[in-house]
Each structure stands twice: as structure tokens, then as C-alpha cells.
Amino acid sequence: MTYRLSHLDVLESEAIFIMREVVAEFEKPALLFSGGKDSAVLLRLAVKACWPQRVPFQIVHVDTGHNFPEVLDYRDHQVESLGVHLVVGSVQEDIDRGAIVEHPAPGATRNRLQTFTLLRVIEEGGYDAVLGGGRRDEEKARAKERVFSLRDEFGQWDPRAQRPELWHLYNTRHQSGEHFRVFPLSNWTELDIWQYIERESVPLPEIYFAHEREVFRRGGLLLAVGPYSKPRADHGESAFSATVRYRTVGDMTCTAAVESKATTTGEVIIETAMSRVSERGATRADDRFSEAAMEDRKREGYF
């Protein structure tokens, strides 16, 4: 008997501990759910952390209006089967009532606009802790994020004024109006997520697995042909059919597919382990604008 937990068990236990701290020390937590694989794992861990009770907090989805229909179906099915309460923040509604203005350029994404809607939903919901699926291995600015990350009354992140985070002693104290973003998956890598999905049979939207799709190439990325993103003939872009899957799930206009034949979780794990391109590099048009794109969005209050 070695009394040793595997790395996945250690990561799972750490995430459960973090979520239980949230339930114990905050008045009104919420969980951000995008329908992506990280939030699917986050939700599974929330169920485990709260067991045998139901998840006692609300599930928040910021809907850009440009979501994959498969992902919305999946979201609704998850929410119904777990009996949790869903709150949808609609970016489209905020655009329609003039609270935010969409960039007029063709191909512009709504990625940055989500921040407004997210902060509005947090304020209206009165949430003092918001659980998110962010991982430190995703991106350089995220590598310095705390597990319990304080946001001021404007929702802003100040990377230079972060509280030191020691042992597992999380300091949850805050003034009213401030809130915490809490990242239980901080220490997970993309591969850990997939290994956990396989071990736990976590259901995912089908777009994570190889399927035939009409796509076009833009800036080296494969984007889906859909109502919000079309190839521009004048830029030499043209639609073609390919066997692809998604490594991340977000707004259809800026989430790119990768060519793949992986139809099962096991095959995805092999591809992930062999991959030579990072998750964000392969699939996120939004992080390519500048070296500090993520840092800037995070400062403003992004996920």
C-alpha cells in the first residue's frame, strides 16, 4: 500500500476542495458555463464537490449570439439533467438595446464584447464568487493568475496587485461590490482535461469529435462556414469540405477547427499528446492580435 493518489486524483481533490471553500465562504457563488470541455469538467467537479446535495449555485452562460447550435443543445440538456438553474447573459440583447456597439468590420468577433455582458450579469446577479474553467497552461498572462482572483468594483484585474496565495489557505475576504473569479482547474493542462473526460465519461458537444464540415481558411486558421462567418471571395477565401474537430468551443466567428480524424476521447488524447501547436494558437483568432491580447482582455474583466 503506497497511499499515493494519481495526478488526476490529486487535481480532482484540489478542485473539489476549492469549490467547497467557495460554497462555505461566499454568499452567492455562480459557475460560468460555456458548453466547452473545461466548463463541462468544472460542472462535473461541482456536482462531486456538493454531493449528496444538488449544486446550490446558479449556472451562468454568456451567449454571444454566435454560438454553435450543437453547443446550445448540449448546454440545455446538461442543465436539465442536473436540475440546476441557468442564467443566460445575451450579448445580442446588449447590442440591440445599444449598451454596446459591434465593430462594423466584416469578420469582427464579439469576443471582447462579452466582457460587458459578463460584468452586467455578475452585477445584476449579485454574485460574490464566479467559478470559471480557466487554466494556467492556456496562455502566458493566465500563468500568473491566482486560484482566487480578486476583481474590483469595475470587474478589473490588476496583475501587479495580486494577493500572495499560500498553501491551500485561500483568502476570500473582500469589500462589498468586489467579487472573486475562482479557477479550480488552474493546475490542469489540456491533456489532464481530456484524460479526466475519458476516465469520468463526461459528455461533450459533438463538435469536439471529428466530423465533416464546410470550412474556409483565414489567417492560417480553419473557420466554419455559418450564418455569421462566410468566406470573402475578394480576399481569396473559398469554402471547402473537411474532416475537422474543435479543440476549444466559443464564438463561431473566432473559434477555429483543426483537421482531425479523432472520433473518440481516446483518439483525441493521442492527438493532444502528439500535438505540436498550442490550444489557443491552433484555434483562437482572438489571441493573435498582439502578444498581450489576453492580458488586456483580462484586465478589463474578461473570463
Add this chain to the structure above:
Amino acid sequence: MELLRFATAGSVDDGKSTLIGRLLYDSKQVFEDQLEAIERSSLARGDEFTNLALLTDGLRAEREQGITIDVAYRYFATPRRKFIIADTPGHTQHTRNMVTGCSTADLVVLLVDARVGPTEQTRRHATVASLLGIRHLVLCINKMDLVEFERTRFEAVRREFEDFAARLEVTDVTCIPMSALEGDNVVDRSSEMKWYDGPSLLHHLEQVHIGSDRNLIDLRFPVQRVVRPIASSELRDYRGYAGEVASGVLEVGDEVMVLPSGFSTTVEAIETADGPRKEAYPPASVVVRLADELDISRGDMLCRPRNRPTSGQDLSAMVCWMADRPLRKGAKLALKHTTRWARALVKDVTYRLDVNTLHRDRSADGLELNDIGRLDLRTTVPLFYDEYRVNRATGSFILVDEATNATVAAGMLLRAND
């Protein structure tokens, strides 16, 4: 697969970022797009080669100033182990980052320049690692290429460091001659230093035995949450205690004592969402059900009747002060220990530790930013604690400023009358 968490320390000049970049690169954790990005940046900066150090720069201010501000966490895996690196900046004013990085680490990697040998900063970092209960220290004697890979230089630096480390509590010190820039002894054994018969750094990280570092003797289970699903009809009578096993092994049928009440009962069940278990050990998160209905709340602790933690309100601790505003005798602060919050009064600053000489300055009446010293504290409620050196989970605490809510200190408890 086993998880190893380690912290790295050393200044930019020692080649720490290069070493981490090299570990990630040689263990094939760097993706092509990340490599292309740093190739572009290296070119823009006018570097002569692809600067692997750029892989670890995070924030804009860091890139602009060429320094590291904050602890950054990095991840890589080999077929043997998964690794989490807490990459801590090396400037002396950032001792708090070193403390933060060490608090969750099993091992610390320190770097020195072979031409210079151990510096004040090396001694400071080794002392902090020792105070934080790190058992395994690796000294990378870097830039061996600049001293013609000479064995005598390596041996001299090693001897100097080992003389200092003998006064610390670190039991396992490994010295590795290295050239992070050239990749010698980072992942692969160096062909330039045939005289060295030890492991490469990665080989050592994969093999070092950490299984015995955990405390599996003293059962401590701090109650994190009381689980009482009153609203659910089928679970109305359910009463469980959720938490993480901090140390020891908890088994069904064990007799346990509940603190502070002092009542004893037996463990009826250890449960998780995945079903019941016979036993649980660190760091498992479980729900415990007890045979008797007792009055138990968050912050209480389960232990064995014949192996209890110290219970008390008068504490002595080594503390690293992390706030700009100095600590003075008489200060009142919030304190978090396991899952319990209390208020604490600083009764006395016994001494300030000079981390370079290990001298105890008993004339000190306060602690400045990045100072380490010994305090006497009085808390509003009793804490159930162990000496930090035998139990990191029940021997550690943080202090929080009640006005700003900032975390201002990391504390390591000492034996009651030590």
C-alpha cells in the same frame, strides 16, 4: 502517474528562465506556434539566438523591463511524472514570491553562476526553502561552459554551498553541473563533463523519492463543510462532514475525537460522489459520516483520541511579512488556519532573522516587507495545530489585514514552548 511540484529560484543573470525554457523545450512541451512567437520576439530584440527565456515572460511590464514580477506556474510531463513549476522571481525584494512558490512545493531548484558561486541571494533562497519545510534542494551550478566545464570549479562551488546548507533543515541536497544555454545535464547527460557521474536535472526530478515526505501518521481532518441536505426529502436525515484529509490515514470503524468538543465517536462511512471508501489519505477530498450525532461545525477537527494536535490560543510562529506597511507589536489581524478564521494579536516580535547569516536580531521591534521573524500571537479562539516541520497542513496560517483584506503574512507554527 505521480505529481511533483517544485519551485525554481535564481536571478535572470543565473539563467533561470533559460533553464525552464530548456526543460520545456527539450521535454517537447513547447508548441510550434509558441516557438515561432519567441523566434519573432528574439529577432525583434536583436538576440543572436532564439531566446528560450522569452517562453516564460508573462506580463507586458515584465517583457518591457526584462524582469519577472510574479510567481508563474508552468506545466510539463514525462512518461514518469507530471510536473508543476512555481517559477519565482529572484530579486531580493521578492522574498514573498519565494515563500509563495515554496508553500506548495515538494522540491526547490536553485541556480548559481559557476563563475560566481553562491551569493547572498542563494543563501536567502535556501534559507526560505528550509523554513518552508522543503526536504529536497537541487543546486544547479550553471554556465559551466564559461569555466571550461572544469571539475575543480564545480567542486569548489558545491563545497561552499554544502557548508552553508549544513546549518539548514534541508536533508537532501543535490548539486548538478550544468549549461542551461547549451542543454548540458538539463534533460540529457552532458558529453562535456565525463567526470560527472550524477543524473541530469530532469532525470533527478523524475526519480527523487517524495512519497515519504507526507505525514501519514497523525490523523488530522479539518471540517470544511457540514453537509445537511435538509431541503431534500430522501436525504433529510443525512449528516456528513466534507473536507480534505490533511494528514494521516482515516479508516471506516476508526475511533475519532472531535475538537474542540472533545467527544469521541467512530467513523461510520467515508463517502464520495463515486461511492463509499474504506479509507482516505492526503490529499483526498471526502465526506465523513460519524456514528453519533455531535455538534460539529466548519473549522472543527477530527483526530485520534490518543494522537491530538496542540490546542491553544497562545502561539509562536516564524512569519514572513509581505506588506509594504511594517508589522508592529500590538497589531490585530485576521488569521486563517486550516478551515478556521480567527483574529490574532501580535504580542511580541521575538526576533528578526537575518536570512543571510541566520543571525537572530532580538532588538527588532517589528518586521518590514520581506522580513522573516518570530512572533508571539494570541488568537480569539483556540487553533488545533501541529508544528509546521512535522505537519505543513496544520502548521501553516496566513495573516490578513482587516482594513484592506490583503494577505500580509505567511506563518509557520512552532512547538508551544520551543
